[in-house]
């Protein structure tokens with residue numbers, strides 16, 4: 001090849017490089033056709049976790065209220081801000097508190113970083129709980145989603161534990177005494193109570209060993225476990241056929257069923273409005289639920305790209321905006337450095353355990369261990385205890401009056417206990433009026 005030709009080739013390679021690099025990373029252009037929209041979801045690493053199409057019901061904002069997504073986004077914010085905080089924090093009883101002061105005084109955006117981490121953690125406890133309530137009140141834990149509910153309950157417990165272990169790290173009076181009270185509750189467990197407490201603290205009292213254990217649990221063990229479980233949670237949502245929806249969300253007519261000699265659910269057929277032609281093929285033995293429908297059937301699905309993606313983006317912006325707003329106006333508390341000789345009176349556990357602390361004031365065993373253990377067991381087995389198949393995918397379905405009333409009682413009682421523990425308890429856990 002002549003020199004001139006080589007030079008020309010080289011120049012045109014340089015000219016085409018940006019486009020070549022771009023198309024090697026992003027294999028599809030912004031799609032304008034349905035095939036393109038499918039490909040975008042299918043081939044993109046980040047998007048392929050979603051199905052190519054989702055049911056329209058999934059996108060109705062009042063159904064999920066985006067609570068699962070908000071939980072996820074808060075978790076991601078916690079990971080990012082947590083890693084940044086790790087650049088400054090040292091899990092040592094002699095340094096931890098000073099590092100907190102440094103964050104406040106000398107590190108650029110240190111206060112904001114700490115505020116974002118703190119408020120996202122509290123927010124996540126509340127939002128995951130609300131998400132659990134939404135799943136319950138819409139009956140979305142029923143077949144085939146029983147196991148995903150169980151995974152969810154485990155995620156809720158891990159969220160509480162992750163928040164609790166982080167509480168100790170600032171090593172101030174608030175942290176020290178809250179964890180002293182919190183871990184004392186663990187000690188009320190029968191037979192192994194003291195051993196569990198020792199395992200958690202690495203000592204008989206809260207000190208350097210406890211700080212190190214809580215740190216390792218908080219920055220490594222629990223986040224890894226949660227990431228794994230969240231992945232399983234999302235995978236199950238896909239395998240369980242997407243989010244739950246009411247029986248009449250996919251209507252099929254009697255006429256259409258007769259056309260192809262199929263026997264659909266009579267209740268569903270009776271409530272239909274369209275006349276359609278239907279073909280069903282049973283080749284996908286691995287797919288749950290009805291066989292895949294092929295042909296001219298009512299299509300209640302939309303492409304995930306861009307419909308679901310935009311909805312998710314909207315929830316993400318809302319979440320980050322909320323966290324920034326709260327973090328701008330309210331500073332995470334930092335009290336005096338730890339003073340083992342001066343316990344505050346009363347010493348209170350973190351707010352989400354104040355219901356427990358309130359119950360402990362009546363009975364150490366029943367309040368701290370017995371009742372919470374029964375509550376967790378019932379929560380775990382809810383989908384297997386409630387055999388009523390009706391009322392899935394609808395808020396407060398009247399067929400589920402008993403289940404919803406029982407769960408509402410559980411929610412309200414717990415909230416009342418937390419309010420009493422937070423606002424109505426003073427010195428020596430005496431009843432006081434906050435007004």
Ligand code: HEM
Nearest residue numbers: 064066067068069071072132140149152153155156243244
């Ligand atoms: C770290 C905590 C959690 C995260 C990040 C998370 C995330 C999600 C997301 C994104 C969805 C789909 C959309 C939505 O419902 O908003 C979902 C659905 C679901 N979640 Fe969670 N979740 C968590 C905890 C829980 C808990 C505590 C439970 C119940 C005890 C639970 C049970 C379920 C079930 C059964 C579904 C399917 C609901 C349906 O089909 O309608 N999740 N979760």
